Amino acid sequence: MELTGAEIVVRCLADEGVDFVFGYPGGAVLNIYDEIFKQDKFKHVLVRHEQAAVHAADGYARSTGRVGVALVTSGPGATNAVTGIATAYMDSIPMVILTGQAPVPAIGLDSFQEVDTVGITRPCVKHNFLVKDIADLAATIKKAFYIAASGRPGPVLVDIPKDVTIYKHAYEYPKEVSLRSYNPVTKGHPGQIKKAVQLLLSAKRPMIYAGGGVVLSDASKQLIEFVKLLGAPCTNTLMGLGAYPANDPQFLGMPGMHGTYEANMAMQHCDVLIGIGARFDDRVIGNPDHFFQDEKKIIHVDIDPASISKRVKVDVPIVGGVSDVLDEMIKILKASKERPDEKAMKSWWSQVELWRSRECLKFNNSSEIIKPQYVVQTLHQVTNGEAYVTSDVGQHQMWAAQYYGFNKPRHWINSGGLGTMGFGLPSAMGVQLAHPDAQVACITGEASIQMCIQELSTCKQYHMPVKIINLNNRYLGMVRQWQEFFYGNRYAESYMDALPDFVKLAEAYGHVGMKIEKPSDVEPALKEAFSPKLKERLVFMDFITDQTENVYPMVPNGKGLSEMILL
C-alpha cells in the first residue's frame, strides 16, 4: 500500500519509538500535522515559539539519553529553531529536527516562507538533509536518527518540501543503516589503553577530568569504579556534573573559570591528567600556555578524533567511546598487580586537602538579604539533591553548578557550549514530560526567564509542574560582574529595568506565583512549592536576591587556572 509523504513521516516517527514531538504548525507542515491529528502513537506538544520546541526536545534528550524530536514549519519556523539547534550542537545532544520547506518547484524562487534551511543550519548540525524525492523519505529519517544518536551525538535536520508530503510511495522503514562515509569508532586502541593505564599507575599526582561525554555515553558507573580503583581525585566539567557523585570525598567540584580552587589547582599541578569525554575548552583550562607551565602528561579519551589535540597537545590519545574505553581500563586495572604509589598518593591527597581547606565556595550568608547561593543550597536540601535541575545562562547557572551538588548523571540540564539564555524553562518542559513524577526545578534569572517566558502557557496546557527558581537581582548578573571587574564599574545596559510583577505574571498564565524577599522565607517557600499540595502546579518563585553578589572563584579571561580571584 502506498502512503503519502506526510503519512510516511508520522509512521517513521512511530516506528522509531518516538513518544513526544515538540513543535509548531505552519503552512509547509500542514499535511504532516493532519496525519499527527489522526494518530495516537506519539504525543505532540505545542510550544509557543519554535526555539522552545527545540530546547524542549533537547531537555527530553539530555534527561533520558534518547533522541529528542522537534517539528517546525519552513522559513521563520526554521530560523526560530536555529538557536535551539546550535545549542544542542555545541553540547552534542542527539536530536532530529524536521522542518517544512517550500514545494520543490518553488525552491529558489524566493517563495513565501522559503529559506535555505539546509544552508543556514549547516554549521550547527551534525548533518542535514533536504528530501526532494519521496522515495528517499523513510530512509533519510532513519539515517537522521542513526547519525544523531551514534558516535559523538548531535542534532540532525531533515528538510521536507511540502509537495513531498503529498506524493505517495510504498512505505518501509529500514531496519538498519549503513553509511560508507560514516563509521564512528567505539572501541579504543588496546595498545593506547594499556599505555594510559601504565602512565596512570606510575603517576605521583594523577587527576581525573571527566566531561559531558561520560553522561552522553551513560558511563557514570564505570567512571566511579575507575576513580575508586585509582584512588585519584576527580573533577567534572559543567557538562559532566553528576557523572561522578558530588557527595563523594574524591570529588573536587567543577574545574574552570568558575571552578573550585581545589579542582583548578589539581588540574594545574597534577603530573598525569586524564581527560575523559571532555574537550579541554577555553572555559576549562584557561590560558593554555599557563596550563603547560607545570609539566604534565595528558591522556585524552574522546569518541571524536577532532576533539583530541585541538586545544592542547596530548601524550596518549585514545579515540573511542568513553563507556567502552573505561570498561577496558577497569579490566586492565583489575588484572594488574601494580597499584598506585601509596606514599606519593598520600602526599598528593594531603596537598589536595590543603587546597580544599581553602573552602572557596564559602560565602557570607546574610539574615537581611537573600544570597543566591543560599537559595540553591536550600533547594538541594528540600529536594534531597534528587531533582532534575535545568538552568539558563549567567551567574545563576554557575551557582546552580557550584552549590546544588549533583549526585546522579542526566539531572543537570544546561546550555554549556553555546550559553543560550532562554534555555531553562523550555528544556525543563522536556524533562518534566519525560519524567512526569520527578521534581523538576528551573534555576533562572529575571533576565534569562524573559527570553522564553511565553512557555508558561505551554506548561499550563500540558500540566507541567515545573518549579521555577528565579534568582532576581535586577541585573544581567554575569555581565554586571564583568563590568565591575574589568570595565571600571561602568554598568552599560546591564540593569533590568521595568521588570514585570512575576507573581501576577505567573498567575495570569494560570500558575502559582510567590515573591520571597527575606532569607528566613527561603526555606518555607521552597518547602511549600515542593509540597504535595502543589505537586501538580507550576510554581514561579521570585527570589529577590543580593544585587551585587559575584560568582567566585573566578579565573579571568586569558589567565591561568591557578590565577583565580577568590572571595
Added chain:
Amino acid sequence: MRHIISLLMENEAGALSRVAGLFSARGYNIESLTVAPTEDETLSRMTIVTRGSDDVIEQIIKQLNKLVDVVKVLDLNEGDHIERELMLVKVKAAGKDREEMKRMADIFRGRIIDVTDKTYTIELTGPGSKLDAFLEALDASVILETVRTGASGIGRGDRILRI
C-alpha cells in the same frame, strides 16, 4: 607549510558547500579547490591546497573526516605524489611578438589552442610553479587573460585513494 589534500565524498547536492563552509567557519585557508565526479558517479573527488602548521593541518584532516558526506581523506604530502594544474592564457601575439610567443609556448611545452591575427590562447599543464614560471617569463603587458583550474593531485606508484 603547503599541503595538498585529496578526498572522496558522496556526489550529492550540498557536499561541496559542507567542505567550503568548514574551511571558512574554522578560519582555514584554501589556496585552491577543485572537484569533479570520479569514474564511480556516486563519488566526487576533491583536491584542496591549503597552508598551515602541522597542528592546523591535523585538525583540517580530522574535521574533513568528521563530515558525514566525506568517505576518505588523504594528505598527499605524506608521501610521493604528483600534482598538475591546467592554465589557459590569452596573450598578445602580433607583429614581431608572434614568433617569440610561439617559442615561449614551446619551451614550456604549452600548446596554442586558439589563434586570431592578434592573439594566441595557450594551454599549459604542470605543477603550479611551472605555470607561475611561464607567466613570469612573459612581459606582463602581453598577458590579456589567464584562467587556472587549481591543482589536482594523485599519489605516486602504489598509493591509491579509492574505497
